[in-house]
Amino acid sequence: MQFYTDYLMVISPPENIIKEISRYKRASVNLIGHFEGMHSTACIIVTHQTCCKPFLVQPAILKMGIRLNTINPVELQISGFNFFSHGQTAKTIYAEIEITPNTENWFNLLKREMRIKAKNFVPHIAIVKNIPVTSFNKLWPNFENRELSETFTANSLTILHRETFVEYCEWKVYRELFFANRLAAF
Numbered sequence: 001m002q003f004y005t006d007y008l009m010v011i012s013p014p015e016n017i018i019k020e021i022s023r024y025k026r027a028s029v030n031l032i033g034h035f036e037g038m039h040s041t042a043c044i045i046v047t048h049q050t051c052c053k054p055f056l057v058q059p060a061i062l063k064m065g066i067r068l069n070t071i072n073p074v075e076l077q078i079s080g081f082n083f084f085s086h087g088q089t090a091k092t093i094y095a096e097i098e099i100t101p102n103t104e105n106w107f108n109l110l111k112r113e114m115r116i117k118a119k120n121f122v123p124h125i126a127i128v129k130n131i132p133v134t135s136f137n138k139l140w141p142n143f144e145n146r147e148l149s150e151t152f153t154a155n156s157l158t159i160l161h162r163e164t165f166v167e168y169c170e171w172k173v174y175r176e177l178f179f180a181n182r183l184a185a186f
Helices: 015-032 054-068 101-114 133-139
Strands: 005-011 044-052 074-086 090-097 124-132 149-154 156-163 172-178
Touching (some): 015 124, 015 149, 044 054, 044 124, 074 101, 124 133
Antiparallel strands (some): 074 090, 074 149, 156 172
16 A cells, blocks of 8 residues: 655657667766666656655546646657756756747646646756766767757656655556647647
């Protein structure tokens, strides 16, 4: 019996993009060594909920699935690389999702239908997460002017779960919630 569960809600790109991001991660390991998330699967993290009681969350997820089924899928464009700064000590390099008025409206609708408040939400696919600035300075020149251009359709939200207080507990798929069956035209 699970007393507390963490939930991770993600949009997964197709296998060819997952493999491409994995290739960038492996190349980064060759330059800077091991880093957090080097073995994680490429995805866009929409929200991460921790220490949830499953008997409360699971009915809410079912209701959310009904609401998400009213949202049309959207075409997302990966357009190069960018980075986040975590203070002055660490940075994250990511594949950038191009933000157009269409995608901005779509993500706002998604957040509203999921009933989450995510201020400053930047859709992205993390490649090298939370590395020291010295490692970033060594690695960033390899990403800075490199082109990456891929398009994919976001047609579902994957919900992963794991027990909160179990050390080294792996994420497992809890449920896949599908959007409506046609592309959006905002």
